[in-house]
Amino acid sequence: MKRLVVALLAIYATSAHSEYLYGITGNMAGTGHTWGMNIGPSGSQSLKINGVFYQYTPVKNLEDDMLVHVRNKKVGGGYIFSSTDDWSGLQGGIPITKGFVIDNLPIELWGDGSIDIEGTGSVVDANVVYSYKYNNDCITPMSDPSCSGYIDAVLSMMGESKIEVYDPLADENIADVIDEKAELDEEVQQEDDEKVKAKDRLQRMLSGVNDSILYANVTSQNLLMFAMSRNNNLSPYYDKRLAGGEYEETVALNDGKLPDNKKGARVGLAQQLLHTEMVNAQYNQGD
């Protein structure tokens, strides 16, 4: 069981994104010519030194010999960084400044730093600055297997945890989920049935539409044939021509008088009386 937990954590950790941050120190030689290497933000891990810059002003007589060493001890012996300026026979008073690119050496290798002088003379206005890069991925040691203390943290966590045998089928939550899933399956089945029925109805509707379209086609074809045949039926009338010549008046008024139509006058008068009676009747409805 312990191995399983460790493996899972390792997989999770390898998917984590690691991004470096960069910074520079203040003047490490501001209070003296020796200094410790407690640099970088608190809790930062994987800190690597990638640059050293220093400046100082030598104070010496021209004829004096003087060597100035700016260096850091290496943990385990020797020096991890060392730069020497030979001022022997040279004039002091002018500041010297130098910069060095360091190949990302881990802070764990860097011992105390110092400005050491051999010979006669001194240095003033010393300024030593380190540039570095780091990441914060290891503030929690278990976040990355490469972090120091990763294994200890994992084992410590497991030691504090109470390991119990777990039966998922006895878990009420899981049983509830299984029941809910069964109900959900039943609902899904019902929905499927409804979908099948709806599909049948749709097919029937579509078949009715097809019949209507077919009927409409037949009707439109019949109308088209009727229009075509009517054209043929009417054409003979259009083609008739009147015979040429003059057509004489055949109706003649015998005595030259046209008498009034008394019968028509009576009918007209009766209609007028009736109309007047109807018009007046609408005003008598309120009586």
Added chain:
Amino acid sequence: MTHVPAYATDTPISGLVQTRCLITTDTNGVFGNPLPSKLSTASADGGVVPVVRYDVTLADAYLAKVTTPTAFSTSPSLSDSVAWTGSTAVSKTSDAAMSGYEAAKVTYGSTTQFDLTKAGSTWFSSTATAVYGVSKSFPGGSYTAIVLAECIAK
């Protein structure tokens, strides 16, 4: 006698010379105005000293010539004379062996010349002071002067 024509061709020769002396402005200068009649880059006068850096990758091949200004490049209209003074000094080096540059420098007029006998970087700072007329106030406006830095092959 048969005449034989002469044939000729021009063959180009090309080459590229990369500079081994690079001049960079490290700090732009600023005039202070401690008196109405005085402009100065000295920090004591409220100014900023201009600094120029020479990066030399070939030792003993170049001379550094730094000339302090003797006139304003831009200024309001001036009706009186301006008296200029200036100086240039080594302010910083990247090698202890360059410490002798300052003692060996040669000054003529407003120009200071340094023999760059070592490879590396050298910073030169220049001071410039302008005094207008005889205790005459500078007219208000913007004043600009130029420090000329040159790298001359020996």
